[in-house]
Amino acid sequence: MTAEKKSAKAKAEPLDRNRIAQVALTLIDEQGIDQLSMRKLGGMLGVEAMALYHHFRNKAELLDGILDIILVDVAARLTPDGTPLERVRRTFDALRTIAIEHPHAFLSMVSRRFRTQVALKFYEQLLLLFHQAGLSPEQSGRYYRLMANFTVGAGVAEVGSRARQPDATPIILENFYSPEEFPRITEVMPFLRVSEIDQIYCSGMDILFTALKGELTQAVKRDALS
Amino acid sequence: MTAEKKSAKAKAEPLDRNRIAQVALTLIDEQGIDQLSMRKLGGMLGVEAMALYHHFRNKAELLDGILDIILVDVAARLTPDGTPLERVRRTFDALRTIAIEHPHAFLSMVSRRFRTQVALKFYEQLLLLFHQAGLSPEQSGRYYRLMANFTVGAGVAEVGSRARQPDATPIILENFYSPEEFPRITEVMPFLRVSEIDQIYCSGMDILFTALKGELTQAVKRDALS
DNA sequence: ACCTGAACACCGTTCAAGT
DNA sequence: ACCTGAACACCGTTCAAGT
Numbered sequence: 001m002t003a004e005k006k007s008a009k010a011k012a013e014p015l016d017r018n019r020i021a022q023v024a025l026t027l028i029d030e031q032g033i034d035q036l037s038m039r040k041l042g043g044m045l046g047v048e049a050m051a052l053y054h055h056f057r058n059k060a061e062l063l064d065g066i067l068d069i070i071l072v073d074v075a076a077r078l079t080p081d082g083t084p085l086e087r088v089r090r091t092f093d094a095l096r097t098i099a100i101e102h103p104h105a106f107l108s109m110v111s112r113r114f115r116t117q118v119a120l121k122f123y124e125q126l127l128l129l130f131h132q133a134g135l136s137p138e139q140s141g142r143y144y145r146l147m148a149n150f151t152v153g154a155g156v157a158e159v160g161s162r163a164r165q166p167d168a169t170p171i172i173l174e175n176f177y178s179p180e181e182f183p184r185i186t187e188v189m190p191f192l193r194v195s196e197i198d199q200i201y202c203s204g205m206d207i208l209f210t211a212l213k214g215e216l217t218q219a220v221k222r223d224a225l226s
Numbered sequence: 227m228t229a230e231k232k233s234a235k236a237k238a239e240p241l242d243r244n245r246i247a248q249v250a251l252t253l254i255d256e257q258g259i260d261q262l263s264m265r266k267l268g269g270m271l272g273v274e275a276m277a278l279y280h281h282f283r284n285k286a287e288l289l290d291g292i293l294d295i296i297l298v299d300v301a302a303r304l305t306p307d308g309t310p311l312e313r314v315r316r317t318f319d320a321l322r323t324i325a326i327e328h329p330h331a332f333l334s335m336v337s338r339r340f341r342t343q344v345a346l347k348f349y350e351q352l353l354l355l356f357h358q359a360g361l362s363p364e365q366s367g368r369y370y371r372l373m374a375n376f377t378v379g380a381g382v383a384e385v386g387s388r389a390r391q392p393d394a395t396p397i398i399l400e401n402f403y404s405p406e407e408f409p410r411i412t413e414v415m416p417f418l419r420v421s422e423i424d425q426i427y428c429s430g431m432d433i434l435f436t437a438l439k440g441e442l443t444q445a446v447k448r449d450a451l452s
Numbered sequence: 453a454c455c456t457g458a459a460c461a462c463c464g465t466t467c468a469a470g471t
Numbered sequence: 472a473c474c475t476g477a478a479c480a481c482c483g484t485t486c487a488a489g490t
Contacts, residue, residue: 149379
């Protein structure tokens with residue numbers, strides 16, 4: 001009986017941080033973040049929950065491990081071609097896809113500070129691109145934050161519409177929604193469909209990049225004069 | 227003994243949704259979101275946990291109630307003076323202060339869809355301002371989303387630096403951080419201090435509003451020609 | 453070194469019962 | 472209508488013990 005259970009769950013190789021975090025991510029993707037428990041995760045790995053504590057000090061550290069997996073995945077998709085600014089743009093676009101591919105995980109990842117080597121390395125690489133594009137440290141910091149804010153916000157919004165939320169107030173829009181009560185919402189809703197969201201995100205990034213390039217050419221002009 | 231406990235917790239008036247949500251918010255502010263439990267909340271109200279289920283169907287609905295409180299609070303701070311666009315700007319600025327005043331609550335609020343009457347009313351009012359500023363429904367939707375994305379992202383970033391996180395990977399920056407390993411991060415860090423964040427947020431909103439006004443004057447010119 | 457078992461101190465929620 | 476008590480099916484984490 002015990003042997004049967006173990007074989008069914010595939011426990012051949014020994015555990016390691018990466019495999020645990022990987023399985024945890026699938027669990028989150030399939031069942032939502034609050035369905036991730038050390039006990040259930042252990043079950044999926046054919047192991048007692050307590051075995052996991054040999055690889056992660058606690059659940060929070062496991063979440064850091066999941067963030068690492070995602071960042072490595074994002075980094076792997078990035079190609080080194082194009083100008084530095086094009087690469088910056090592609091990096092943020094790739095980060096945004098996390099929200100779409102892992103909606104349940106995204107929310108808990110987004111507020112985590114970069115604490116691991118992997119995360120810091122990712123951050124360093126991204127800032128290097130800003131540097132290569134000719135931005136000063138001050139400009140790099142500012143535009144990194146602006147773009148990160150915007151991308152994170154877009155991701156969060158996307159999560160809201162994609163990930164099923166635990167049933168809260170059952171006053172779902174469709175139930176009680178009267179167009180005459182909320183005329184502006186009614187008017188705007190067609191333009192905020194999931195199908196439009198991507199284009200809106202792009203337009204926002206366009207605005208930020210235009211501003212950035214404006215600052216860069218100004219600097220070039222100043223240099224030419226002096 | 228039981229009487230002592232009750233009197234200590236002030237249970238004079240009967241419960242109502244608003245008071246429960248209010249106390250829940252203070253609990254979150256003081257102890258963090260994952261310290262909010264129905265049992266503990268009941269304790270603070272001098273009541274058994276199960277009594278709360280008479281006012282909220284479940285914990286998720288309680289969170290909706292907290293969001294309502296916050297939105298009412300934000301709305302109360304807004305004055306009706308100035309141009310519609312100025313009022314839009316002040317609305318987002320006020321929303322941002324939530325992240326600063328309720329960092330622990332912010333994260334769980336930000337991904338909640340607007341399901342309650344209160345939240346929809348707030349949304350309607352905000353979209354009305356866009357309308358009054360002369361934006362088309364498409365423009366209203368787009369700029370609402372752009373500004374909301376940006377503000378939410380800024381809030382999330384702020385939460386990351388303000389709200390204490392459960393101890394995860396103990397590789398805190400200071401511990402292992404070697405400037406030569408992460409030169410770009412080192413360079414940029416001084417410009418991303420908490421004291422600078424506010425200014426960066428403002429610069430981002432400035433960029434968005436400049437773009438918005440650009441679209442508006444273009445439309446005016448088109449109208450004049452035709 | 454890596455995993456188990458039992459235990460501790462908690463959860464959200466249901467349900468029948470009290471007033 | 473509003474609250475209680477007991478119960479169910481869970482949690483994260485500690486700690487001593489096994490191999």
